[in-house]
Amino acid sequence: MEKKAIRVAYGEALVKLGESNDKVVVLDADLAAATMTNGFKAAYPDRFYDCGIAEANMVDMAAGMSTMGLVPFCSTFAVFAGRNYDQIRNGVCYPKFNVKFGFSHAGITLGEDGGSHQAIEDIALMRVLPNMTVFVPSDANECYKCVEAAAKIDGPVFIRTARLPSPVYEERPFEVGKGNVIKDGKDLVIFTCGIMLEHCLEAVEILASKGIDAALVNHHTLKPFDEELTREYAAKCGKVFTVEEHSVIGGLGDAVASAICGMGLEKFQKIGINDEFGQSGKPADLLVEYGLTGAQIAEKILNA
């Protein structure tokens, strides 16, 4: 299967968007070669602004630029969602300015740079902000659609992307705020987002080999969250699991928990980063270390 890093898809999507929308400008903070905005920079040099290593100023400058009718996309590492937080909160979300955030290198699969750079809290930080839309694309095709959709939304949008190449799946229907049933099932349901989709698919196969018919639902939009589909599958399957490359606090798991709270379900377990920071290592080794491979996910579900 073709593999492509979602950050690469983000860069490609910006170039495509730039063709059809001349109001789109891209801001980066000296990371264009990593966030993959360098493609946009090459295609539209007069619409690319390198803000230097000053992420906070990048966000507020984008806020100001949006008031002149431009549609700024700010790009940097997801770990800087915390560094920029006051600017994202008060400079953009509070006035509901039309600024987009494409933050890459999220999660532990950032790899060797280590825990200081591995964002495990960005979804939580972004979900809690009023006016913010939060996308976590699970593959390149979904990322293209998230970028397209972001440009059409009048207000702040956060797009979380990953560094690691991951499988590119067949295109699925995309609607903001609507989850996709990847595989139907009746014994239990797994909700996931981002690059964990690959590992959940593997887990579902392992479970099937043991006679367990698991449903798998992917949420590309963490906010507004598709509570209806979540409740429907929780009610149908009774046992609910969430899998994400993010802290189990404040991310997908908690979005699902809020949706199903009070349903009296048989089982609910959040699988993700258990309230700890990451560390340096190869992405594949880190997935094993933090228990996020398909085999480990299946094992956790079987033991639950």
Add this chain to the structure above:
Amino acid sequence: MDIQALQSTCRQVRRNIITMTNKAGAGHPGGSLSCTEALVALYFDVMKGIDPQDDKNPNRDRFVLSKGHAAPALYGTLCERGYFGREEFDKFRQLHGILQGHPDVKKCPGVDASTGSLGQGISIAVGMALGAKHTGNPCHVYTVVGDGESQEGLVWEASMAAAHYGLDNLTVIFDHNGMQIDGTNDEVMSLGDIGAKWRAFGYDVIEVADGNDMQQVLDALHTPACPGKPRLIHLHTTKGKGVSFMEGQVGWHGKAPNAEQTAKALAELEG
């Protein structure tokens, strides 16, 4: 507008500041009174395209109150300019009021950016000026930065960017009243040589010896732009200006006058 009329408007804006902070029982009169001349000069003489009937005119000059806690000065000025009536002062800092504790672009007509988190306003203003250049919008962007505010690192990130992009459509007005919540600037965190610092950052700097002298403020604001350079107007001002018992007093940074103090202040600001 002639200078007497502008000075008279300043007195009225100062009365508005006293009135609304008294009614709310809260707010920041000291730093509002220090930047009154700058705001009145901007809204009544300097800024182009200012029209309360058309407050979203895309080519209007923009104003960002980076020191957002001086909201009473901005509200007092916008009111006199005709954006809303004085009855709004009754709801300053109150539930469902348009005059929030700090300026809110979503609620108050005439406000161009929501500010109050210090350091952010100048950065937003830089983005506006850059966006204006990008889109060919002829507007000029003005922002008032507080002296204490310049302790925020973001002020300097924004300043570096303004010079880098050659934003000669940006004027930063530095309200240097020398005081902040915990004491004088020097007691809290010394600012050093303000003019030298901004010049070193690539700004065209104009020193204004008395930033509460309307003629001096006008002269500075009307000085033609220096091509390719952003401008800093360094206003040496007096905190609490115009109210004898507030002038030069740290304690009036964020405290509202009581009924007796309000009567005394308003009497001093007659005429």
